[in-house]
Amino acid sequence: MATGGDLSLESADASPQRTLTLARRGDALAEPAAQLRALDALTAPGLDFDARLAAAGLEPLRPARLEYFQVNVGKLCNMSCRHCHVDAGPDRVREQMDAATVDACLDALDRTSAHTVDITGGAPELNAHFRRLVTACVARGKHVIDRCNLTVLLLPTQRDLPEFLAAHGVEVVCSLPHWRARNTDAQRGDGTFERSIRALRRLNEVGYGVGDPARRLTLMSNPAGAFLSGNQAALEVEWRAGLTREHGVSFDRLICLNNMPISRYLEWLIETGNLVGYMERLANAFNPAAVAGLMCRNTLSVSWDGRVYDCDFNQMLGLEAEDASGRAGGLGHIRDFDPDAFAGRRVVTARHCLGCTAGNGSSCGGATA
Amino acid sequence: MSEPYYKHEHLPQFPQIATGNATLASKFFDYYGAVFAEGALTAREKSLIALAVAHAVQCPYCIDAYSNDALEKGADLEQMTEAIHVACAIRGGASLVHGTQMLEHVRKKGM
Numbered sequence: 001m002a003t004g005g006d007l008s009l010e011s012a013d014a015s016p017q018r019t020l021t022l023a024r025r026g027d028a029l030a031e032p033a034a035q036l037r038a039l040d041a042l043t044a045p046g047l048d049f050d051a052r053l054a055a056a057g058l059e060p061l062r063p064a065r066l067e068y069f070q071v072n073v074g075k076l077c078n079m080s081c082r083h084c085h086v087d088a089g090p091d092r093v094r095e096q097m098d099a100a101t102v103d104a105c106l107d108a109l110d111r112t113s114a115h116t117v118d119i120t121g122g123a124p125e126l127n128a129h130f131r132r133l134v135t136a137c138v139a140r141g142k143h144v145i146d147r148c149n150l151t152v153l154l155l156p157t158q159r160d161l162p163e164f165l166a167a168h169g170v171e172v173v174c175s176l177p178h179w180r181a182r183n184t185d186a187q188r189g190d191g192t193f194e195r196s197i198r199a200l201r202r203l204n205e206v207g208y209g210v211g212d213p214a215r216r217l218t219l220m221s222n223p224a225g226a227f228l229s230g231n232q233a234a235l236e237v238e239w240r241a242g243l244t245r246e247h248g249v250s251f252d253r254l255i256c257l258n259n260m261p262i263s264r265y266l267e268w269l270i271e272t273g274n275l276v277g278y279m280e281r282l283a284n285a286f287n288p289a290a291v292a293g294l295m296c297r298n299t300l301s302v303s304w305d306g307r308v309y310d311c312d313f314n315q316m317l318g319l320e321a322e323d324a325s326g327r328a329g330g331l332g333h334i335r336d337f338d339p340d341a342f343a344g345r346r347v348v349t350a351r352h353c354l355g356c357t358a359g360n361g362s363s364c365g366g367a368t369a
Numbered sequence: 370m371s372e373p374y375y376k377h378e379h380l381p382q383f384p385q386i387a388t389g390n391a392t393l394a395s396k397f398f399d400y401y402g403a404v405f406a407e408g409a410l411t412a413r414e415k416s417l418i419a420l421a422v423a424h425a426v427q428c429p430y431c432i433d434a435y436s437n438d439a440l441e442k443g444a445d446l447e448q449m450t451e452a453i454h455v456a457c458a459i460r461g462g463a464s465l466v467h468g469t470q471m472l473e474h475v476r477k478k479g480m
Contacts, residue, residue, distance in 0.1 A: 183445045223440070230443040234411060238443060359441075 015078040015151045016189025021089035022264060029267050030087060032318035039261060039351040044276055046283035049353045056288035061297070061347040063310075066339075068299040069114035069142075070364070071105050072312055073097040073127040075304065078152050081175075081188045083222055085262040085316050088122040095122075097304040101334065102129045105302055106136050108337035112300065118364060120147040120312060125161055134168055144170045147220075150199040151192060166206040169214040173255070174200070176219045179242040183224035200249040209251040217251045220366075222259050226274035228285060228359045229256035232367045255366025258282075260313045260355040282354040290361025293368030296347045306334045310347045312364070313355075319348045375429045383430075413442040420449060421456035 022030035029035060039047075046052065053059035075092035077084075097105075109117065117137040124130055124146060137144045146165060153161055165172055174196075177184050181193035200217075203209060209217035219239065223229055236254040243249050259265045261279065269275040296310040308331040309315040323330025324344035331341055361368030387394035405415050416439045423431030439449050 178443070178445055180445055180447070182447060224445075225440060227437055227440045230441050231412065234407070234413060235443045238411075238413065 015090075015155070016185070016192045016195070017080045017089075018082045018187065018189035018192075019080050019264065021080055021091055022087045022267065024089065024091045027267070029263070029270075032316065035262055035266055036317060036350060038266060038270065038275070039279070042276060042279055042351070044280050044283065046286065047279055047351050047354065049349050049351055049357075052283075052286050052354070052357075053291065053349070056291070058288060058291050061291070061294070061349055063343060063345065063347060064292075064297040066112050066114050066298060066300055066343070068116050068118050068295065068364070069105075069109050069112060070118040070120060070299050070301045070312060071097070071124075071133065072120050072301065072303055072315060073102075073122070073124045073130060073133070075122045076126050077121060077123040077149065078126065078155060079123070079149055079188060079192070081149075081264070082268055083187055083224075083259050083265040085260050085265055085313060086122060087263045087316075092122065095304050096127055097129065097306075099129055101302075101304070101306040102133050104306055104333070104335035104337075105133070106140075108302075108334050109137070109140065109142070111337060111339050114142070114300065116143040116145060118145040118147065118299075123149050123152045125152050125158055131164060134164075134170060138168045138170075144168065145173055146170050147173050148175070149188075150174050150176065150196040153199040153202055154195055162202045162206045162208070165203075166208065166215055171216040171218060172203060172208060173218045173220050174203075174251075175222070176200075177221050177224045179239040187222070187224040197247050197249060200243075200247075200251070204249055209249070211252065216253075219251050219254045221254060221256050226269060226272070226278040226281075228281065229258050229362060229367075231360060232256040256360070256362070257364070257366065258355045258358055258362040260352050262313055262316050262352055279351070279354070282358045285358035286354060287357055287359060287361060287369050290357045290359075290367075290369035293361060293363065294347075294356055295363035295365065295368075296353075296356075299364070300342065302334045308332070308334055308337065308342070310345075313352055314348055317350065317352065319350065321345055322348055377433075380430045380433060413439070413444060416442045417444060417448065417452040421452040424453050425456040425460055 029038070050059055053061060074096035075086055075088045076090070076096055077088035077092070078090060080089040119130070119133065121127070125148065134144055152158055176196055177187045184193040184196065185191065200209070203217055207215040221229065221235065232255060235256060239254050240251070243251065261269055261275070269278050296314070299311055301309040301311050301315050303309065303315050308321045309319065310321050320329040321331045321342070322328055322345050323341045326346065331338065356362045405412060416435055419431065420435040420439050423435050436449070
């Protein structure tokens, strides 16, 4: 049972909604296979990711040392952003990681070399087991990341969340597409920016974003449109000056991610006639130097139902990790996790992977090149 | 004549200008790259200047290129619009300030 309180869109506490989930609308694109077909149907040159890797002498893509244990605890979210690759939203109450799967994740974590547990969603804080998972990971000496949409901190049920995160030294990675209101609200819904600023003030109040490594506040920006992320270091300077000057809020670092042509962002690309141009942009910006730092090489990604993936994007496309013999889904459920089979696998790739190798590179940790 | 004079495929073909003179093209593109590198001005500030100038010289290729470039450098619509108003103000102001020439003539010739 989720603990998000009343997330119905009619509630007085309703968070900004930019759209409705594909699932709620019954849209055919809700199916991962339909998304993969839409990408595979494109005929522009340079879109064959494996061929691009091979031409750069980087094929097949093999994992490096496992560093990040990423747990997607579910698709429930108080928001419905236009670009969401998860198709998360208030109606996704069914897809929530249960207690047994959380325990299985912890058991598997103990058998890996991962130093960081990256908890994502949806809004991961709305999962009933979120705080237990955080506490258990911290007790194991792991660095914990909470991928937070900011507005969740303002929900009546989550008022004590900043204090909880601070007490456990959790790094908060917050979605904020832009330091100004227009692009933030265009992507995430009207009123999001104002709420995000209020949430950032709450985090600042409990010691986040002021240089304390145990209270690290990271902002994460996705472009609000069909273009690539900017230079992370240059943007950080501008964002810091702008947010300090206009809103009096501070943060520790900014990371930039490209949008992946998956789920609702894919829908937006198709609806606005931007799909071909965006994929060509990704293909033209293919940067072999970004490959070594790809997150799929140092990350294990677990879905709400305990399946194992190379990354959160493959997870949303239903592309389960292969075992060492190349069998799709061969790694099975996280309760049966085999570290050797995971280390010996080939990373599953498809056309969407061009999003992570474009320009400065893109990963859950920001630029890779 | 239905064929458009300006075509989207022209811009990516810009390097082909080297066909007639590779040396001059090379010098130009080297210079161009150096101009837009991070320097005393940030790459984003230079992109916004380029966007404004693109509108002043009304170059469709440059408008395409620097609309995308400014977005990718983190500028938003309001910032880009203000940049274009700077171009507009200077163009408009350049006309209007020549009115002082007109005034001089009128003062000299008039009663």
